[in-house]
Amino acid sequence: MEEESHIEDGEKQTKLEVAPALISVHPFQKSVAVTVGSDLRVFDLIENRPVSLVDESEGPSHKDSIRCIRYGANGKLFASAGDDKLVKIWSADSWHCLTTISSEKRVTAVAICSDDSYVCYADKFGVVWVVQLDGINEGQILPSKKGVPLFGHYCSIITSLEFSTDGRYILSADRDFKIRVTVFPKKPLQGAHEIQSFCLGHTEFVTCIAFVQNLELTQGYLMSGSGDSSVRLWDITSGSLLDTCNISPMVKYLESNESEPTQVTVTDICALPNSSLAAVAIQSFQGIVLLNCDLSVHTLSITKVIKIPGESFIPTSISFSTSTRSLWIVSGASNGSNHPGYTRVRLISCIETELSSILEDEQIPGGTKLLEHLQGKFSIEESVMSAAAEAARAAMSSLLMKKQYSEENREFRKNNRNDKKTTQ
Known part of the structure; x- marks a missing residue:
């Protein structure tokens, strides 16, 4: 009976595990992709039609x-x-799966x-893996x-991976507050053995990283978001912290909360x-915060906050279009692979101007x-979006917070792992 109770607890955890909706836009806005749960949806903006994904090996x-x-x-x-x-590499022209x-x-x-x-991809155990894509540029389907x-990050879950602009x-960020800058070797299949720097300063898990640069400077600088309510600016060559922008006071002010600012998570x-x-x-915030990064003096500052009124819309993922300078935003989440769920897509135009x-x-x-x-x-009821927003909050909390288990539960999980290698 005790074992059955453990199993039931595990099943409850699985049912509660939700995946936030994600969005990514083609650099030249040829297409836009959205995921919720296991569902990958792509729309061709040039031909103005939904894309049919073709995967001959594993099904769609x-x-x-x-x-x-x-x-x-x-x-x-x-x-x-x-x-x-699975990591799937698709042709962004034909939308055939080129390799799995x-x-x-x-x-x-x-x-x-x-x-x-x-x-390169990172797994749940904090290991970064690399795969060579020979011939894939010509649209060749690889085995x-x-x-x-x-x-590796020594069993710390990696939350974000980015190649430097050059x-x-x-760069790899993890739940244990750190960002590692690794020299990408000339022969990656032999491993990466040289660490350039560590960017240390966050006091909670690092959730996301992105490079910022302008045409006047050859070197790009790194921005990072965290569960400590901050966005930070880094010089990756030395690992130096250049500036910190605290998001929490602005968000609490806009929410008309008179209490002291509490910690918020940059998602x-x-x-x-x-x-x-x-x-x-930002987790649970119905809008987007715009930051100005002055690279000449290495400062970060809040320049504008755009609230999204009239509906339950908590952004779970954002993506810029390089060509149109517009910001695509998605909100939504899914409970498991058998429940595709609903998403809501919004677009902010002319993001750099007062006319946004x-x-x-x-x-x-x-x-x-x-x-x-x-x-x-297309038409989603407010009650459905409210439920999706609540699921999105749960998704981000589940994704970003470390789960705590009793010693008994840890032993049970070890003994019942489903990813053990079988011996021949």
């Missing part, structure tokens, strides 16, 4: 919650990965190097691959290329056709 898309998606820097490749322990990479553990982050020659260990470094950060502007999403505005649905590129495909349903 993923079998479990997708935790990370992104386009390559030049827009030729698209990567998706998550709880089914099998991971030993669930995948938490993915990054594609600037020339599309390598993809299924397995990663080679690149480096391709010299790969996503996105820098507009060749600009000093970055957008920040939240577009009405019919003004969004692709209009109702895009929204019907990406949201799963």
